[in-house]
Amino acid sequence: MKRSKYVQLSLAASVAMAISGCGPTEKTYSVQKKYNFQSVQQCADEKLPVDVCSEAYMTAMAEHRRIAPVYDSQDDCDADFVAGWCQQDSAGKFLPKLGGFELTADGEVTQSQVDAAKAQLPASETTNGGSGFSGSSLLTGLLIGNMLSNNRNSYYSQPVYRYRDDRGNYGSSTLGQRVSTGSTFNRSNQAKYGSGYSTSTFKSGSKPVSIASSTSRGGFGSQASARSGWGGSGRSFGGSSS
Template sequence: MKQNKIIRRTIVGSSAFAMAVSLAACEDKRPEASMFSSVEQCKENAPEGAFDWVSQCNEAFKQAEVEHAKLAPRYDSLEVCEAQHGTGKCGEPEVVTGSGGGGSFFMPFMMGYMVSNMFNSGSSSSSYSGRPVYSSASGKSYFTSDGKKAGSSFASKPFKVNRSVTKTPSLSKPPKVLTKTSVKRTGGFGSTRTVSSRSGGRVGG
């Protein structure tokens, strides 16, 4: 009888340990992110325990601007661009980026930027990255330059995102210039088919 009690205790103890290990393994380790419509809004909404937040906001915005200039979605007409991002939310490159450079295509304005923490918030080793976000046609969701959903509102509480959403694509590969035909074929901005088909050149006719 005593031996049976010892065996039962061992089994219960082992099960509890296994459950604890399982829960630890299932802990959501995805990076946290927040979206802001401006650097000022970012500075006013520091997450709890954030390290050197003002500098992080500034640096993340600079990163977002660089990506925006190089990787913002491109369309062959204003009509096609606004159909994907909303009326009044597109323009020629020199207007959208403020760089003064021209181009035979149209781009959406950067509506804000996503700041994500790739490490542990509150640590002196924390490092935040920034990516530009663009409006969907409905204005109810925001997406990264490569069409991955970033969120639905600015200055909200930090939320978990897949690591792929925080990763900036290669800046050396400009996106394809999309036409009305190619947008229809790929499903439009933000669709999985559009995300998987991005590379340099022009699509459709």
Template sequence: MRRSSVKLVLASSLPLALTACSAPEDTYTVSKRSNYTTVQACVDDKVPVDVCSDAYMQALADHRRIAPTYGDQAACEADFVPDYCQVTSDGRYMPRLGGFELAVSGEVSQSQVDAARAQVENSGQASSGGSNFNGLLTGLLLGQVLSGGNRQYYSQPVYQYRDSSGGYRNSTLGQQIDQGKRFERSDQAQQSGGSYGSYYSGSSSGRNYKSSTSTRSSVSSSISRGGFGSQATARSGWGGKSSGGFSFGG
């Protein structure tokens, strides 16, 4: 009876010992920022339609709340582009909403990374380690983030303006402020001492509006390993070409 009892104790403790010794699976944070002019452009980039629609509505609400307003059309267009400003209900002028920036972030596991890597390799669309391979891999992982329950995203309005070379560009107000633009002709700047930036910072409700510049054809994507690991970035589309690359480490 004593020998049998010892065997039973050992057998019952074995699964617990195996569970305790198994290492937790590595996780990675996947993030991406993209600018879109319309909801359809966002959907065409293989982003779920509910995310695109919600992102647009978020940007529209923020646009109505934080867009600079002006006493005359010429002052508004001097900060943006000709024929771009519209009359508000109280007779002021403000820029039109030019689109929205969508920022996505979420976690994927090592098994998801391995499965996505195998899918890209088996597709034959790119050679392993190449820039196009990295773009496809990033796209697959971001697709999993957006379709899963742990997705996180936010959006903000985008506006058209003329850069120092005379060309037309799209960016957020925060990006323009980071580059030194003051919007000093705006009502908000005049009410807050000559700089729109202080008004803008106070109206952001704690959300991180600052980001590196990204456009519809050039988006910033990154994958970073959770905990003590490696981080790398790639500039890519959801499935298009990219420059640079990343590796996942050990």
């Protein structure tokens, strides 16, 4: 008798689980955004998790050490970037300073997450009266912040460098973006003595590395400087903006 009751209960539980699995699936939305930050604080000001911002900074710094162009003279380095922006390393070579980091977030959020984020918005930001996803800047920031908190594999980070274009205007971009528009960095040692730069040089899917493993390599800062910005300036990675 006891065995019969046990079997009946097991069957009932299986049926209940099957029924619940056949229910309507919650609607999801894709959210993608590319950020360009000069400091960890600037990243956190966009409502992104501070630890994600710090890890993204450290990832960019590790990539900077791997891919930054190296030059025999400061003039050659300045010509590819910004005059006075390059720094000399312990071997007497010159390389551009890290100018920030680009954080690309890509993932999905559910309707309930959209509704919860909307509830945090001021009335002036609630542009959609229905239950959909209006995609305002603040709402997107809240959703991406929640997404990054729950899924660290939904973003990657790359180093950003300052440069001057052919018209003399200042800008900031990743090396990969500059290569895609025709830059070759042919004055660099990588171009002179190696295979140079191509789109395959860059880790398009570079995931965050742990702060501990980054700082143990030395040479480009620490966890403390990661939280404040380049060289401990508090807001940026050094140099004056133009």
